[in-house]
Amino acid sequence: MTTPMLDYVNVAKRFGDFVALSGVSMQVHPGQVVCLIGPSGSGKSTLLRCTNGLELIDGGEIKLAGKTMPRDPRGMRAVRQRMGMVFQNFELFPHRTALANIMSGPLTVLRLSRADAEQRATALLAKVGLSDKAASYPANLSGGQQQRVAIARALAMQPDIMLFDEPTSALDPETIGEVLNVMKQLAEEGMTMLVVTHEMNFARRVADHVVVFERGAIIEQGPPKQIFEAPLVERTRDFLSHLGWEG
């Protein structure tokens, strides 16, 4: 078996007295789409933020391609360059145009020439279907458009893995589809993806592996067929039925 892209071993995280994660063990293999589902506050987003070091874990271990995650600033920067992250609230840079947002990483971090960065950004903007919005500022884009630009901005670093933190939760229903389509296309191209989501249809259709969280721990994980059609754990069934999921 190949080395997992991400290997979580007994990961623990506390915020003061609150246990955000405990005993979390799971793996993400190259080319896989792994969806993290579960109630709000169950630790899914925290796990994602620990993955690229926006939060530091208090116990256990996270390994990237077999190597333990560094904790020093320089090492963490190197790791983050290999992971694209997409946020719930897009977090586009409001003082820069869509194109300039996408060029941010290549220019500042990879030190590409302006021409190369622009070429890369233009291609990515086309990929997410927003070529005509290159000169638009985030304030003049819809939520769905902003999130697609944010995906392109993360892809501009040519990461090994993409982390999505509830990418459609802040969107109007009519723009959720366009973002999910871009994500589906990425998955089909073989991008390794770790997705925190409440979009059960996306998880069922696109994920290779689904992990169910509750109160900071994994209660069940397996292929989507198992999770959505024949969950082994009663609480998984409860969670899904709360969402109106009938299987």
Next chain:
Amino acid sequence: MTFDWSIIQTHAGELLQGTELTIMLAVATMAIAIPGGIILALLRLSGSRILAAISASFTEFFRNLPLILVIYAAYYMLPLAFDFAFSPIVTALIALSLNVSAYNGETFRAGIASIRRGQSEAALALGMSRFQAMREVILPQAIRRVLPVLASTWVSLFKDTSLVSVIAVGDLAYTSMRIRSQTFRVLEMLTAMAAIYWMLGYPQAKLVDWLNRRTGISE
């Protein structure tokens, strides 16, 4: 009582020179105090306790002393400290810059703190260093956001430069007062001085209003 307004005309050249010096002093002070304020804010937010304490002490010291006292202190103490006599203009510039930097430091600190955390996280997630995130993402937004405050600091500074007349810097205030005591045309000179300060200050104040309205809409 009779007025002799021709006195203004006869001394127009001197008044113009004084006005030029006032403008120059205000511009030079702001040119120093903006980078100065940014440095103070960055030290304060650096995460280092020592640097933050240095910045905070500097700010609270100069922000809470009357400007006129700082000007006098600079005038008498700088030559002692450096064993070198600075010209009155340089002394005035130093005193004004210390005061305005302290104010700008607080302004920038508030501006930086107002940028939501997700913005620096997004920059870090791209692989930027904390310094790059500050330079590329946080500061440009923070500066835009505090522009109206900086502008109103500027308007205050423009008028406060008149305090440097106490150490014989030939600004507009000093020049007017000097002509007054030479000619004894007190009301005429005070009127002329008021008119010049007001005519220069009013458009600036309007500009501040406009900036306030504009940023009010975009946020």
